[in-house]
Amino acid sequence: MLTLPPKVTPRAWERLAEIGAQAQGKALRVAVEGGGCSGFQYEIALDEPKEDDLVLEGAGEKVVVDSVSLPFLADAVIDFADELIGARFVIENPNATSSCGCGTSFSI
Numbered sequence: 394m395l396t397l398p399p400k401v402t403p404r405a406w407e408r409l410a411e412i413g414a415q416a417q418g419k420a421l422r423v424a425v426e427g428g429g430c431s432g433f434q435y436e437i438a439l440d441e442p443k444e445d446d447l448v449l450e451g452a453g454e455k456v457v458v459d460s461v462s463l464p465f466l467a468d469a470v471i472d473f474a475d476e477l478i479g480a481r482f483v484i485e486n487p488n489a490t491s492s493c494g495c496g497t498s499f500s501i
Contacts, residue, residue: 398466399449399470402471406451406452407473408473408480409454410454419440421439421455422436423462423466424461424462425462440457445459445460456471466484466488468487469485469486469487470485
C-alpha cells in the first residue's frame with residue numbers, strides 16, 4: 394500500500410524560516426506517540442534529521458517524519474496557526490477518527 398507523505402503549507406514553511414531552523418542545523422520533527430487523552434498524540438519539536446526520516450523540503454527549510462510515525466500521518470497537512478489562544482504548528486490529519494479539544498491528541 395502506498396503511503397502519501399504529509400504536506401506542509403506555505404505558512405508553516407514561512408514560520409520555520411522566521412525561526413531560522415535550518416540556520417541552526419535543525420528541522421521541524423513531527424512524530425506520533427502513544428498517549429494523550431485520545432490514544433495518540435503529536436510530538437512537534439525542532440530536531441536534527443536522522444537517517445531513517447522522511448525529509449520534506451521547502452523554502453530552504455526541512456520537516457522530518459520518522460518511519461514509525463509516517464503511516465499515522467499519511468496525507469496529513471502540517472500548518473502553522475497564529476490564533477488568539479496562541480501560535481503553534483497544527484496537524485490536519487485525515488486518518489484521525491476523533492481528536493481532543495487541544496488538537497494534539499487523536500485516535501484512529
